[in-house]
Amino acid sequence: MSELPFTLDQLRILKAIVNEGSFKKAADSLYVTQPAVSLQIQNLEKQLDITIFDRGGRKAQLTEAGKLLIIYCEKILIQCQETCKAIEDLNNLQGGSLVVGASQTTGTYLMPRMIGLFRNQYPLVAVQLQIHSTRRTGWSVANGQIDLAIIGGQLPNELNEVLNVTPYANDELALVLPIDHDLAQSEQLVKEDLYQLSFVTLDNQATTRKVVDKLLINSGLDIQRLKIEMELNSFEAIKNAVQSGLGAAFLPVVSIERELSAGTIHKQKVTDLEVKRELKLITNPSRYSSRAANAFVENILPIFASEESPLKKF
Incomplete structure (x- = not known):
């Protein structure tokens, strides 16, 4: 032909x-x-x-x-x-583009800060962030629509077989209280104390709520004994409810850094209770990995996985 x-x-x-x-x-x-x-x-x-x-x-x-x-x-x-990406790479990051993905919590609270650092180092690279469910983000990486992503949930088995899934960092799920709560003055609580608290949580149909419940169960809590005072549809709404004195909550530390720094919310220690979720980097080994993608992985991600990272600050 x-x-x-x-x-x-x-x-x-x-x-x-x-x-x-x-x-x-x-x-x-x-x-x-x-x-x-x-x-x-x-x-x-x-x-x-x-x-x-x-x-x-x-x-x-x-x-x-x-x-x-x-x-x-x-x-x-x-x-x-x-092909276009490979040709753009010849300019040594003096142009080109990068599409990064993330699941909801990571995309809302962590990824914008990563992108900000990346843009400071490589201002001529156009960066796009796509925030979707873990499943949809995984398929977008598999289909070549996203160059790399950070997720906190579990991928379908068929995606685990075709993607590189690399453990990246741990994000703590912290117990937070209103700053004027009686128990906020305690140095540490025990698990039994939690069953006396009133909690503000995500709606029980939300995927993230199910992930949080699973983490709490794995940490040894009987979530059936937790008293749910209110169900809301976002972490932002839950934070506002806690700050208003409406109850306690379990929230990812990455989502409450601003409030902890400002002293408008109290992070409470609980004896023998450590609730963490693993964040993972996903890439597609069968797709071309641009210099921009490599620079993001090599120069930006390690900052947030180190001991001084914002994930481990509080």
């Missing part, structure tokens, strides 16, 4: 239609007209001598040939993106 029967623009359009679900939405996302999108797909079908979409329904549905084509289409476009 002397010439390829498709162009990269045609593949980009095809992928956009599949992602958006319709020709019109794909046209809008690509800032072109719908007739232009339709014409490119018609030409692609003619060049390949196949029918790509079943046009009988309201939504653009791929035919069997179309499903096969989109698999290779995505591989080709990813290779093109990685």
Whole structure:
């Protein structure tokens, strides 16, 4: 075959239609007209001598040939993106981009600080942060949409088989009390004291709540004996509730550094109770690792895993 029967623009359009679900939405996302999108797909079908979409329904549905084509289409476009990254690397981090991912708590409280340090060292590299569930973040790394990620939850088994999962650091889950709480004056509590407290927690349907409950159970607490006074939908809301004297809570230390420094919340020690979750770095060994990604891993991550790291400050 002397010439390829498709162009990269045609593949980009095809992928956009599949992602958006319709020709019109794909046209809008690509800032072109719908007739232009339709014409490119018609030409692609003619060049390949196949029918790509079943046009009988309201939504653009791929035919069997179309499903096969989109698999290779995505591989080709990813290779093109990685080629661009490799070429950008020739500029020795004087440009280029980095996409990092994180699960909710890490992405909200820790990753922005990491990105800030990275941007100070490499101001010409464009950095994008994507915050999703651990599962979705893992699939994004596997699919090449994210260069690297820090997660706190468990990946599906099928992702553990294809990704590099490296233990990174431990984030403590701390017992916090209102600063004027009677027990805040105690040097240490024992586990039995916890069953007398009123707690503010995440909603019991939240994935993060289930992770927290599991950590508490593994630490030897009988969570059925904990008195839940209030359920809220975010750590920020829980912090405000604790500061307002509405109850105690277990919160990741990384999420309460500002409040601890300001003295608006009290971190209470509990004898024989250490609740920690393991943070992990995930990367895809089958994808190109740019200089920007390598610099982030080598120069930024060790700062937050050291003994002086913000994770271990309090």
